[in-house]
Amino acid sequence: MSTDTTTASELRMDPSSSRPPARRGNPWAPSLHGVGLMTSIELRRRRPTTKGYIFYGILFALVAAICILAAVFTQADRSSANFELVLILVLGVGMLIAPSLSATSINGDSGEGVLAPLQMSHLTAGDIAFGKVIASWLVSVIALVALSPFLIYTYLSSGWHLGEVAMTIGAILFTVLAFTAVGLAWSSLAARAVASVSLAHLTTGVFLIGTLVAFAIGGALVTEDTGERDRYIDYEQLTPDAQAALEEAYTTGDYSTLDAADYPCVDSEWAYTVTHTDQIAWILLLNPAVMVIETAPIVDPETWEKDGRAAPGTFALLHQQISDARLGPVEGEATRWVYDECDDLFGSGAEAAEMTEEEMEAQWAADEAAAAEREQQLANLPRNPWPALGVLAVLFLGSMTIVVRRLRVPYKKLRSGTRVA
Amino acid sequence: MTTTIEAEAPPYAAIAVQGVARSFGDVRAVDNATLTVPAGSVTALIGPNGCGKTTLMLMLAGLLRPDEGTISVAGHDPRTDAAAVRAAIGWMPDQLGSWDNLTCLQTLTLMGQAYRVNKADARARGEHLLGRVHLEEFAHRPARVLSRGQKQRLSLARALVHDPQVLLLDEPANGLDPRSRIELRDLVRELAGEGRAVLISSHVLAELDEMVDGAVFMSKGRTMGDEAAAMVAEARTKYRVDALDRDALIAALRSSSVPLEETDTGVILRIDGDDNAADALAWIVGKGVRVHRFGPVGSALEQTYMAMNEERR
Numbered sequence: 205m206s207t208d209t210t211t212a213s214e215l216r217m218d219p220s221s222s223r224p225p226a227r228r229g230n231p232w233a234p235s236l237h238g239v240g241l242m243t244s245i246e247l248r249r250r251r252p253t254t255k256g257y258i259f260y261g262i263l264f265a266l267v268a269a270i271c272i273l274a275a276v277f278t279q280a281d282r283s284s285a286n287f288e289l290v291l292i293l294v295l296g297v298g299m300l301i302a303p304s305l306s307a308t309s310i311n312g313d314s315g316e317g318v319l320a321p322l323q324m325s326h327l328t329a330g331d332i333a334f335g336k337v338i339a340s341w342l343v344s345v346i347a348l349v350a351l352s353p354f355l356i357y358t359y360l361s362s363g364w365h366l367g368e369v370a371m372t373i374g375a376i377l378f379t380v381l382a383f384t385a386v387g388l389a390w391s392s393l394a395a396r397a398v399a400s401v402s403l404a405h406l407t408t409g410v411f412l413i414g415t416l417v418a419f420a421i422g423g424a425l426v427t428e429d430t431g432e433r434d435r436y437i438d439y440e441q442l443t444p445d446a447q448a449a450l451e452e453a454y455t456t457g458d459y460s461t462l463d464a465a466d467y468p469c470v471d472s473e474w475a476y477t478v479t480h481t482d483q484i485a486w487i488l489l490l491n492p493a494v495m496v497i498e499t500a501p502i503v504d505p506e507t508w509e510k511d512g513r514a515a516p517g518t519f520a521l522l523h524q525q526i527s528d529a530r531l532g533p534v535e536g537e538a539t540r541w542v543y544d545e546c547d548d549l550f551g552s553g554a555e556a557a558e559m560t561e562e563e564m565e566a567q568w569a570a571d572e573a574a575a576a577e578r579e580q581q582l583a584n585l586p587r588n589p590w591p592a593l594g595v596l597a598v599l600f601l602g603s604m605t606i607v608v609r610r611l612r613v614p615y616k617k618l619r620s621g622t623r624v625a
Numbered sequence: 626m627t628t629t630i631e632a633e634a635p636p637y638a639a640i641a642v643q644g645v646a647r648s649f650g651d652v653r654a655v656d657n658a659t660l661t662v663p664a665g666s667v668t669a670l671i672g673p674n675g676c677g678k679t680t681l682m683l684m685l686a687g688l689l690r691p692d693e694g695t696i697s698v699a700g701h702d703p704r705t706d707a708a709a710v711r712a713a714i715g716w717m718p719d720q721l722g723s724w725d726n727l728t729c730l731q732t733l734t735l736m737g738q739a740y741r742v743n744k745a746d747a748r749a750r751g752e753h754l755l756g757r758v759h760l761e762e763f764a765h766r767p768a769r770v771l772s773r774g775q776k777q778r779l780s781l782a783r784a785l786v787h788d789p790q791v792l793l794l795d796e797p798a799n800g801l802d803p804r805s806r807i808e809l810r811d812l813v814r815e816l817a818g819e820g821r822a823v824l825i826s827s828h829v830l831a832e833l834d835e836m837v838d839g840a841v842f843m844s845k846g847r848t849m850g851d852e853a854a855a856m857v858a859e860a861r862t863k864y865r866v867d868a869l870d871r872d873a874l875i876a877a878l879r880s881s882s883v884p885l886e887e888t889d890t891g892v893i894l895r896i897d898g899d900d901n902a903a904d905a906l907a908w909i910v911g912k913g914v915r916v917h918r919f920g921p922v923g924s925a926l927e928q929t930y931m932a933m934n935e936e937r938r
Contacts, residue, residue, distance in 0.1 A: 225741055230707040237741070245735050249724040317722025320688060321783060324711045325739035614690040614707055618649065 227326065232612055234330030242327060242335020247342065250305065264350055267293050271354040284517035287362035288500070290354050291372060295496060297351075298344030298380035299408055303387035306340035307404035310391040310607070329611035333388065333604055341384045345377065363514035368501045375499045375589065379492045382596040382603075383408050389603035392610035411595075415491040419529075422484040429475045436545035438470040459549050469546040482532030486591055489526075495592030497522045505583050506576070520583065527585035534578065638697070639664040639791050639822030640685060645694030646846075647680055654680040656846035658694070662822045662839075664790070667813055669833045670826040671930060672843030678826045679719055681843070682793050685824070687711045699790050712740070715789035719796045719826075721776045725769035729760055729779055732768060733786055740787035747786065754782040759808065773800040781809075785816075792816060794825040798832055810836045830927040840926055842933060849933065856932060859895075860925035864902060866909065867891035867918035877912040893922060 252260060270293065274286050313319040322332060348355075359369060387404035394400040439447070446466040453459045488494055500519035508515060516524075640662040647655045655677040662668045670678050683689040685696060687703040687710040696703055699713035724732055730751050737747025755764050758778040763771060771779060777800055784792060794813070798806050806829070813836055817823050827833050833840070842853040867890045868874035875892060878885050886893040896902045906919050922928065 227708040227712050228706055229709075230705075241735070241738050245724075245739075248731070248735075249727055251726055253726075317718060317720035318724060319722075320718060321716070321722065321736070322739060323688065324686060324714065324716055325736065325787075326708075326712065326741045327739050613688045613711070614684075614703060615688060616690050 230612070232329045232608055234328065234334045238327050238331025239334045239338065242322075242331050243339045243342070245322075246309075246336055246339030250339065263297065267297065267351060268354065271351075271358070275358070282361050282363055282514040284362040284364060284503075284514040284519070287355070287358035287364065288518045290351060290358050291376065291496070292493075294344075294348050294351055294355075294373075295376045295379065295493065297347045298376065299383055299412075301347065302340045302344040302380050302384040303404045303408060304401055305343060305387070306337060306384045307387035307391045307401045308397040309336045309340060309388055310611070311395060311400055312391070312397050315397075323611065323613045329608045329613075332611050333607040337381070337385050337388050337604065337607075340388070341377075341381045344380045344384075348373070348377070361514070362517075363503075363508075363512060364501055368499075372496060372499045375496050375593070378593070379496065379596060382600040383411075383492075385600045385603035385607070389606045392607045411490065411492055415487055415494075419484060419487045422487055423479050423481065426480040426483045427477045428480070429477055432474060432476060434472045434474070434543045435469050435547065436472065436543070437467045437549070441468050442466070462549065464546075464549075467546065467549070478533050480532050481529040485526070485530040485532075488529055489588055489591040490595055492592055492596065494522075494526060495589040495596075498526065498587045498589040498592075500587075502584055502587065505579050516583065523585075523587065524579065524582040527582040530585065530588070531582070637664055638662065639699055640824060641695075641697040642681075642685065643695045645681070645684060645691045645696060647677075647684060647689065647691050653846055655684070655691075658843070658846070658848045659850060660841045660848055662791075662824050664822045665817055665820045666838040667817045667823040667825060667836055669837040669840040669926065670824055670843060671830065671833070671840055671926060672826075676843045677846040678843055679795055682716075682795050682824070682826065686714050686716045686793055712787065713790050715784035715787070715792045715821075717780050717784040717792070717794045717797055719799070721773065721780060723768040723771070723776055723779060726767050728763075728765050728767055729755055729771070729782075730764040732779065733782055736783050737786040742787065750786060750788075751782075754785050757785075757812065758782045759805075774802055774805055777801060778805065778809075781812075790821055792821055792823045792825075794823065796826055796828070798827050798829050806832055830930055831924045834924045834926050837926075840929075842929065844933060853929060853933065856929040857925050860928040860932075861921070862895045862897050863922040863925075863928070864894045864896045864905070865891065865918065865920060865922045866894055866916060868909075869915040869917055874909070874914045874916070877909065877914050891918070 271286070271290055274289050278286060310319065313322075319332075323329075327335075383404070386407050387400070390400040390403040390407070391397070394403060437450070442450070443466065446462075449462060450467070453462055489498070497519050500523065501513070502523070503513045503516045503520040504511060505516055505520075638661040640660070642658055642660050645655060645658045646653065658677070658681050660668070660670075670681070672678055680689065684691045684703075685698060687698070687707045690704070698710045701709040701713065703710040724735075727735070730748065733751030733754060734744065734748045737750055738744055740747075742750065752761075752764065755761050758781055760771075760775060760778055760782065763775065763779075768776065768779060777797065781794070781797060784794070797813075798809060801809060810832065813823055813825065817838075825833070825837065840853070840857055842849040865888070866874065867888075871891055875885070875887065878892060878894075883894065894905065896905050902919075906916065909916055909919075
């Protein structure tokens with residue numbers, strides 16, 4: 205048996221140096237080494253198969269085709285529309301792929317029997333959770349890198365500044381990261397991959413589309429009826445003579461021959477509505493796509509050329525729409541121009557109708573200036589991506605907390621319908 | 626000689642389990658389990674399907690929290706030092722899982738790194754272990770090409786990457802060909818010889834007989850302590866004696882009033898120890914009986930298992 209002894213001590217020799225360090229307690233916090241290792245394990249083992257590469261190839265070709273077509277069909281002028289299109293595509297692709305991957309990550313591994321051996325190792329629950337979320341998220345970063353030629357090409361004519369590009373791309377990647385974490389949380393909660401993937405996309409849908417629906421429905425709650433009174437001449441009570449005289453006067457424009465006593469007036473009341481969107485604009489601001497738009501640079505509709513910008517593009521116009529919702533209806537607009545036929549014909553309005561051309565032009569100019577001022581105000585309204593960023597941060601941290609708790613061993617409870625290994 | 630003494634670790638209970646219980650909802654998977662596994666020995670965990678073996682192993686591995694009872698693995702309590710318990714354990718799960726598009730060597734290297742072994746050491750260790758489980762030729766091939774038995778061996782190698790003091794092997798012989806089974810048996814003995822404590826569960830009882838130092842029987846979530854041990858000890862004393870002339874054999878034994886059990890071809894005797902067996906054989910042959918078969922009756926574990934199953938009916 206002495207030979208056995210030497211083999212045994214030999215065997216001990218080489219591993220003794222590789223014996224892992226001792227540990228105490230039951231740590232859960234992620235470490236740089238652990239997260240890095242877990243990420244690299246995930247990236248290696250989730251390397252796409254041949255079919256996967258074909259799928260990604262087709263997806264890339266589609267996106268590239270959209271970008272090229274858009275570039276071909278727009279004028280050579282400075283325009284940010286194409287750049288913004290590429291950004292939207294990056295967001296869309298990221299939101300589709302990364303949460304799908306993360307949403308099968310934990311229950312899939314558990315079903316395959318490769319999760320528990322990792323939980324047995326020195327990797328903590330935090331290492332596994334963050335490694336997995338980063339690995340899935342990196343796929344969308346790779347998509348961004350794959351699309352970077354289009355991004356750079358369209359950026360050159362977009363009039364955006366580099367810092368603004370970095371900020372918006374950062375916002376996009378953070379959005380994707382948050383929803384990747386949500387997918388991972390679902391995969392730690394649901395036993396089956398089908399359930400977790402659909403729940404992950406449902407969550408994304410709630411934030412992307414649900415907020416818009418909620419905004420539309422919420423609009424009904426903050427809409428109030430405003431009564432308005434119009435007055436007009438009661439044609440039914442007119443004598444044929446008076447009627448003829450009125451028609452005559454309308455054609456000639458000379459109302460002085462009419463006698464007010466011949467023309468009885470009637471009141472007519474009708475309702476119109478004012479929607480105070482400023483009260484529900486926060487729902488809109490929770491939308492991650494709105495948040496991304498809100499990080500885009502402000503383009504002044506008047507001075508863009510002087511500012512070295514492209515003409516207001518998709519993001520700038522959407523920012524105006526969002527600002528419109530945030531500011532709500534214009535105060536002055538609430539008191540509408542009341543139509544009063546009788547007053548126009550016989551009262552103070554009769555004089556107004558005889559406005560000189562200069563006066564009318566001045567009136568139009570004033571109207572136009574008011575509209576332009578409103579547009580200026582909308583376009584330059586300070587951007588507000590903060591509500592959505594806050595919600596995304598809460599989603600991310602909440603999801604990661606759930607995942608870490610679900611990955612910690614020893615388990616107190618198991619997902620129903622699952623085994624440990 | 627000093628090296629031999631050095632290699633012999635003082636036998637202490639590497640695994641000590643006292644009154645452990647665990648339920649899943651209404652199902653009491655493990656009701657009351659008590660066992661000890663000394664360092665440097667192999668203990669079998671035997672029981673019918675669904676008797677709680679895997680659940681017990683998961684609790685020992687520090688993956689599942691027991692509802693009641695105390696566990697100590699390599700001197701650590703999984704309730705307070707779960708990480709230390711997990712680090713001390715090499716666990717080979719009953720469910721085979723492998724990273725299909727990583728090679729065997731990559732798998733072991735990454736696993737080693739997951740135990741905080743540096744990459745070069747982990748890789749060297751991986752190469753060494755692949756040799757030990759006879760998978761060298763698959764070192765650079767993806768795990769998906771492995772057969773079931775080969776995956777089983779990779780799983781065993783994976784359980785050894787961090788040189789654990791305690792090994793929990795859940796059905797390691799499943800799907801192995803006869804040659805691999807014998808190799809597994811030798812490997813397990815070797816691992817115990819290195820001072821590790823091994824707890825092994827299997828249904829192939831004949832295989833375990835030659836491998837284990839002790840056995841723990843489980844039934845309906847309970848470990849059968851002394852009662853089962855007594856049955857095993859009793860089963861081990863049974864010797865089968867077959868003679869060309871069965872009646873002459875029985876007559877010779879009866880004349881000296883030796884207690885015996887008759888079988889179709891001879892008798893079963895109870896003999897304690899090898900010395901006594903040699904004496905008994907000499908005595909029978911001395912009586913002029915032509916004995917053509919003399920040896921222990923089959924597998925002691927199997928007999929005990931079957932006897933217990935009968936009791937349950």
